[in-house]
Amino acid sequence: MRLDARGLSLTRGGHRILDGVDVALRAGEFVAVVGPNGAGKSSLLRLLAGLARPDAGEIACDGVPLGKLPPRTRARSIAYLEQRAAVHWPMRVDEIVALGRLPSRGPLGAATSADAAAIAAAMEMTTTTALAGRRADTLSGGERMRVLLARALAVGAPLLLADEPVAALDPHHQLHVMATLRETARRGAGVMIVLHDLALATRFCDRVVLLAAGRCLADGPPAEVLDDRRLAEAYAVDVLRGSEGGEPWILPWRRLAPAGVVRTGRDDQSKPEETR
Numbered sequence: 418m419r420l421d422a423r424g425l426s427l428t429r430g431g432h433r434i435l436d437g438v439d440v441a442l443r444a445g446e447f448v449a450v451v452g453p454n455g456a457g458k459s460s461l462l463r464l465l466a467g468l469a470r471p472d473a474g475e476i477a478c479d480g481v482p483l484g485k486l487p488p489r490t491r492a493r494s495i496a497y498l499e500q501r502a503a504v505h506w507p508m509r510v511d512e513i514v515a516l517g518r519l520p521s522r523g524p525l526g527a528a529t530s531a532d533a534a535a536i537a538a539a540m541e542m543t544t545t546t547a548l549a550g551r552r553a554d555t556l557s558g559g560e561r562m563r564v565l566l567a568r569a570l571a572v573g574a575p576l577l578l579a580d581e582p583v584a585a586l587d588p589h590h591q592l593h594v595m596a597t598l599r600e601t602a603r604r605g606a607g608v609m610i611v612l613h614d615l616a617l618a619t620r621f622c623d624r625v626v627l628l629a630a631g632r633c634l635a636d637g638p639p640a641e642v643l644d645d646r647r648l649a650e651a652y653a654v655d656v657l658r659g660s661e662g663g664e665p666w667i668l669p670w671r672r673l674a675p676a677g678v679v680r681t682g683r684d685d686q687s688k689p690e691e692t693r
């Protein structure tokens with residue numbers, strides 16, 4: 418299954434949030450959407466999940482306009498984890514994760530062994546099995562995020578959209594979740610996440626979509642998209658780079674003078690910068 422979006426534009430409160438964005442998510446891909454605060458990343462993901470409609474542009478799921486998919490078909494096809502997902506009810510963790518199976522069986526359908534297996538696998542993937550009996554509204558921020566990711570994984574959808582799934586996690590769990598999502602893509606799902614950590618995007622993702630001010634600045638392999646010039650343009654930062662065991666790493670290091678700074682090369686000593 419694949420998603421194809423063309424010419425997405427969105428305006429809210431007189432503010433142009435997205436401006437002619439083209440993006441695709443194909444089966445087997447692990448894609449990061451990156452960009453500065455307010456770039457439009459969450460808004461883009463919500464459009465792709467079918468939770469809001471663009472003012473202009475089209476989104477198709479395997480060629481079918483997203484708006485024409487019956488809601489349950491859409492919910493089975495596209496799992497979505499929102500950025501500020503909250504848990505308002507005193508439900509148990511395993512009950513929360515089980516909600517991910519509702520699109521497959523309907524509210525009145527009995528849970529099957531396949532449902533139980535999907536729930537157990539999702540909890541294992543997110544290391545939340547030990548939390549199963551806890552009340553979800555007593556969890557820490559990182560625990561809650563992992564439980565809600567488990568709910569999204571339990572859907573077993575061919576497309577998974579997750580908005581900052583690792584932002585609240587400690588380094589161990591960040592690496593674990595990124596490896597889990599990469600494995601989910603390797604098994605055939607299309608996985609798209611919003612991410613601020615450029616190191617994780619560089620190391621784990623097949624493709625990076627760089628948004629800034631509602632426009633897509635670049636879309637391609639991490640090493641091509643996250644070059645010095647684009648990082649300066651989008652974020653006004655300078656980065657350190659290296660590789661370990663053949664895997665590249667990248668570390669934001671210095672702020673540059675904001676807006677429109679275009680670097681000429683790493684040996685340019687005259688660049689405007691601050692130290693941290």
Ligand SMILES: Nc1ncnc2c1ncn2[C@@H]1O[C@H](COP(=O)(O)OP(=O)(O)OP(=O)(O)O)[C@@H](O)[C@H]1O
Binds near residue numbers: 458
């Ligand atoms: N309903 C709204 N009315 C007015 N402006 C809005 C509305 N919703 C979002 N925006 C603005 O649209 C822009 C994009 O918001 P969005 O949440 O998509 O950004 P983001 O790239 O996900 O940011 P962050 O990295 O901070 O999470 C922001 O400037 C935000 O303030």
